[in-house]
Amino acid sequence: MGIEIERKFLLQSDAWRSQVQHSERMVQGYLVGAQAVRDGTASASVRVRRAGEQAWLNIKSATLGIQRDEYEYPVPLADAEAMLSSLCKGALEKIRHHVVVDGALFEIDEFLGDNQGLIVAEIELDAPDMSYPRPAWLGREVSTLPRYYNVNLSDHPYVRWTLAERDAVDAVVRPDAGQTEWDQALLDQTRLDQSC
Template sequence: MIEIERKFLVNSEAFKNEAFKKTKIQQGYLNSDKDRSVRIRINEEKAFITVKGPTYNKGIQRFEWEKEIPRKDAEALILLCEDTPIEKIRYEIKSGNHIYEVDEFFNANDGLIVAEIELNAVEENFEKPDWLGKEVTGDPKYYNSELSIHPYKTWKSTNKS
């Protein structure tokens, strides 16, 4: 239930050639409080409700609980969500012993591409592909819950790094 994750910007679209899976995702937040968020996610095949706690250890760790729910329920719940829904395509790329999930955002967050890698330990070593850019682990503006409130397209161009 404790998620250990690192997050990075992506500096090229080369990851697309390495992807073994591609999934369209729509998600919204019933609650986007920094200390607890409740997310509804619908992908091409399944739907989920997820509760996340506050981050700690420089944003690397956080409590996460997720349960699959009927797609019909998720479609009804997503209509109750706050602010801007998140729409993205998630690419999964194997790199060494890990899998990167690379999210290419659309609509209000168009132009943003973020890679995440889940680890088994905070200090675990992992390969960094050439397309991996600046680390943004622990920077709240890159949390999906924050992107639903303050979409990427609203950021000032000088703050988009």
């Protein structure tokens, strides 16, 4: 079984840009998306993604949190293009920047189109409690907030977010421990996100 353990963060500065080692444009669409997951008719999202001359089909469990079941398979580029144009409701576009800090890879997604203005950093870990570097440009953690999941961004893009959604205080970060303490505001916001 494939398991993804991933933490997601907002960014508090553009200082990461000077550390970019590689960037690639990505386009992805959902064959089974947020609405089916919310309705309970699906327990996973199914997405097709194209990056350069490569493409993948991805199945990810609809569980909340940093650890989710994930399966990914390469598909022919022509098939991916056909799925994106005929089977997906819309496309999510972004530029993924690769930044390495102390040996750890941060994938920084700079969204385009209806999600332009949103930039998030993701880091994949081997274990949920694994330590990781916290560069000064890394902002608050949003790993458990469904509105930041790509599947939800395709359905409810950043340009349609309210000011309250953009500015919500979701987590209290303890920089000394490098971990996150969830407060009551996060629990309330998570319930709100799940009801949307």
